Amino acid sequence: xxxSVTPDDLVAAREGEAFELTRGQxxxxxxxxxxxxxxxxxxxxxxxxxxRRITVDTTRIASESFPMAVPPEEAERxxxxxxxxxxxxxxxxxxxxxxxxLALDPGDAIRLAHDGRLVALRLVSIADAEARVIEAxxxxxxxxxxxPGDPRAASLTRAVxxxxxxxxxxxxxxxxxxxxxxxxxVAAHALPWxxxxxxxxxxxxxxxxxxxxxxxxxxxxxLVSDFFAGPTSRFDLxxxxxxxxxxxxxxxxxxxxxxxxxxxxxxESAPGAWEIVQAGSxxxxxxxxxxxxxxxxxxxxxxxxxxxxAPAGARVVVLDQALFPxxxxxxxxxxxxxxxxxxxxxxxxxxxxxxxxxTPAGVGLRPFAxxxxxxxxxxxxxxxxxxxxxxxxxxxxxx
Numbered sequence: 001x002x003x004s005v006t007p008d009d010l011v012a013a014r015e016g017e018a019f020e021l022t023r024g025q026x027x028x029x030x031x032x033x034x035x036x037x038x039x040x041x042x043x044x045x046x047x048x049x050x051x052r053r054i055t056v057d058t059t060r061i062a063s064e065s066f067p068m069a070v071p072p073e074e075a076e077r078x079x080x081x082x083x084x085x086x087x088x089x090x091x092x093x094x095x096x097x098x099x100x101x102l103a104l105d106p107g108d109a110i111r112l113a114h115d116g117r118l119v120a121l122r123l124v125s126i127a128d129a130e131a132r133v134i135e136a137x138x139x140x141x142x143x144x145x146x147x148p149g150d151p152r153a154a155s156l157t158r159a160v161x162x163x164x165x166x167x168x169x170x171x172x173x174x175x176x177x178x179x180x181x182x183x184x185x186v187a188a189h190a191l192p193w194x195x196x197x198x199x200x201x202x203x204x205x206x207x208x209x210x211x212x213x214x215x216x217x218x219x220x221x222x223l224v225s226d227f228f229a230g231p232t233s234r235f236d237l238x239x240x241x242x243x244x245x246x247x248x249x250x251x252x253x254x255x256x257x258x259x260x261x262x263x264x265x266x267x268e269s270a271p272g273a274w275e276i277v278q279a280g281s282x283x284x285x286x287x288x289x290x291x292x293x294x295x296x297x298x299x300x301x302x303x304x305x306x307x308x309x310a311p312a313g314a315r316v317v318v319l320d321q322a323l324f325p326x327x328x329x330x331x332x333x334x335x336x337x338x339x340x341x342x343x344x345x346x347x348x349x350x351x352x353x354x355x356x357x358x359t360p361a362g363v364g365l366r367p368f369a370x371x372x373x374x375x376x377x378x379x380x381x382x383x384x385x386x387x388x389x390x391x392x393x394x395x396x397x398x399x
Contacts, residue, residue, distance in 0.1 A: 002120075003104065006113045011096040011131040019095030021114070029090060030062040033083045040069040041154040047072040049149065051080040053087065076149025084143045091138035093121055096131040104132070109139065162352045165190035165197060166220055166246070167341040168317060169326075169358040172266060172274055173300035173366075174395060175319060181364035181395065182333060183325040186341065187218035187317050189246050194343035199326065200353075201337045208340050208348045212327055219248035219318035224289065226309035227267065232298040233371075241265075241279060241292040243316045250282040250290050250318070264299065264319040265292075269307030272361075276302045276319065301368035301393065326360075333362040368393035 010018040032052040038044045049072055070078075093112060097104070104110070106126055111118040121136035165188040174181040188197050196215045200208035221243045230236035243265070253262045258280045266274040280294035298306050307314070317323070337360075342353030370390035 002109050002111055004111045004113065004118065005095075005097070009097065009101070011098050013096060019093060019112070019114075021119075022092045022094075024090035024092075026057045026090075027060075029056075029058055029086055030060045030083065031056055031058045032061045033079050033086075034061065034063040035075055035079045036063075036065040037068060037070045037072070037075045039072060039154070041071075044069060047075065047152070049076040049079045051076070051083040053083065056087075072152045073148040073150065077146050080146055080149075081143055084140065084146075088140045088143060089137040092124075093119070093136045093138075094134070095136075096133050099128070099130075099132060101132060104134075110136070112136075160192055162192065162194045162343045162346065163190060164352050164354045165194075165341060165343075167197075167354045167356065168218075168220065168315060169339060169356055170266060170274055170317065170323070171272065171361045171363040172319075173276070173302065174364040175300075175323070177396075179325050182330050182360075182362040183328055183364070184358070184360050185323045185325055186214070187220060187323050188214075188341060189218055189220040190343075191247070193217045194345065196344040197341060198344035198348070200340040200348045202340075203335070203337055205338060208338075210348075212324070213344050214324040216322035216324065217247065218322040219245055219320070221245035221288075221316045221318075223267065223310060223312050223314045223316060225312050227269075227307065227314070229306045229308040230295065230297045232303045232306075235280075236295040236297045237293070239293075239295060239297075241267075241277065241295060242285075242289065243292065244289050245316075245318070246288070248318065249284075250279070250292070252281045252283075255280060258294075258296065263292075266317045266319055267307070267310050268315040269305055269310040273305035274302065274317075275306050275310070276300050301366070301395070304369065328360050330362065330365075333360050333365075335359065364395075368395060 007018055012018045032050060034048060034050045036046050036048050039047045104123060104126070106123050108123050110121050110123065112121055120139050120141065122139045123134055123136050125135045127133040167186065167188040170185045170187060172185055186199055196213050198213045199211045201211050202208040224242040224244055227241055228239055230239045250263065258278055263279045263282065265277050265279065267277055269275050275297070276299040278296040278299055279292035281292065283291045285291050297303065337358060339356045339358055340348050340353045341356065342350060346352050370392055372391040374389040
C-alpha cells in the first residue's frame with residue numbers, strides 16, 4: 001500500500017510553509033537520451049538506443065555508454081524510462097514529518113495531498129532530528145509500465161572463409177616494356193578475394209620461402225567449345241571464340257584500339273603452352289559467357305603453339321594489369337620449383353593454398369619466327385651455295 005500524507009500530518013518549520021514544492025528549469029533537462037550498450041547476440045558489438053521528447057524548450061542531448069550486455073529492446077525501454085523520470089522528477093518536495101512516521105524509508109512511494117489532489121512522490125532522503133526532514137521527487141507510475149522497444153534482428157558478421165585460389169603460372173612473351181622478358185607470370189582468382197595473395201616456392205616439398213605478394217584478381221575462364229587453328233598476320237574471320245569468365249567483362253573495340261594491344265587473351269592450347277589471341281568483337285550471350293570474333297591469332301610470336309584444336313575446357317586468361325610478373329632470375333630458368341599460392345593472411349601450410357609444380361622456361365627470350373623468306377630453290381638452279389634471305393621479327397613492343 002502507498003502511504004498518504006496530508007498537510008495536517010506535517011510538522012511545520014519554525015519559519016515558512018509546512019512543505020515546499022519546486023520545479024526545475026526545462027533548459028536544464030535533456031531533450032533526448034542516447035545510450036550505448038552491448039549486444040550478446042551480436043558478439044557484444046555496440047547497439048545504440050535513443051529516447052526523445054518533441055515539444056520541449058530545450059535542445060540538450062545526453063549520451064551515456066554502459067559496459068553491459070542488454071537486449072536493445074529492453075535498453076530502449078530503460079532509456080525512455082530514464083528520460084521520463086528526468087522530466088517527471090524535475091518537481092521536488094521538501095517537508096517534515098513527525099517521528100511517529102518511522103515506517104517510511106527512502107525509496108518509499110507516498111501520496112501528498114495538495115490543492116485538492118494527491119501528488120505521487122518518491123522519498124529520496126530522510127534526516128532524523130526533532131522531526132523527520134524529508135526530500136522527495138515526483139513520480140509517475142506510467143513510467144514503469146512502458147512497453148519494450150521494437151525488436152531488432154541480430155545480424156552476426158559471418159566469418160569469411162577463404163578457399164584455395166584458382167592460380168596459374170604462365171610462361172608468356174614479354175607483355176610490357178618495363179617487365180624483364182624472361183619472367184613468368186602468376187594469375188589468380190578466388191571468391192571471396194582475400195585482398196592479397198602470397199606466392200611461396202621451394203625446390204623440394206618443404207622449406208617454402210615467400211617470393212612475392214600481389215593484390216589483383218585476374219579474369220580467368222575456360223573455352224566453351226573447341227578452338228581451331230586459323231590464319232596469322234591477318235584477321236581470322238572464320239573462327240569464333242566462346243569463353244566463360246568467372247568474373248569481369250569484355251567489350252568490343254575498334255581496329256585501332258585492337259592494334260594497340262587491347263582485348264588480348266592467353267589460351268592454353270596444350271599444358272604450359274599459351275597462344276595469345278586478340279578479339280575485336282565481344283558479344284555477351286549468357287551471364288559470364290562471351291562470343292569473341294574478328295580475331296588476331298598467334299600474337300607476340302605464339303603462332304607455333306596454336307592448338308588444332310585447343311580443346312573445350314582449356315584455360316583462358318585475360319591479359320591485363322592483374323597478371324603479376326614473378327621475380328625469377330635468368331639463372332633460374334629451367335629450374336623446377338614447387339609453388340604454393342594462397343591468402344597472405346594464412347600460413348603457407350594452410351589448406352587455403354594451391355600447390356603447383358612449374359619450371360620457368362624463359363619464353364619471353366625466344367626469338368620470333370622469321371618472315372618473308374626468299375627461297376632460291378624455287379628459281380632456276382645456280383651452281384654454288386644457296387643464299388636464303390628473311391626478315392627478322394623484333395620482340396620489342398615498340399617495333
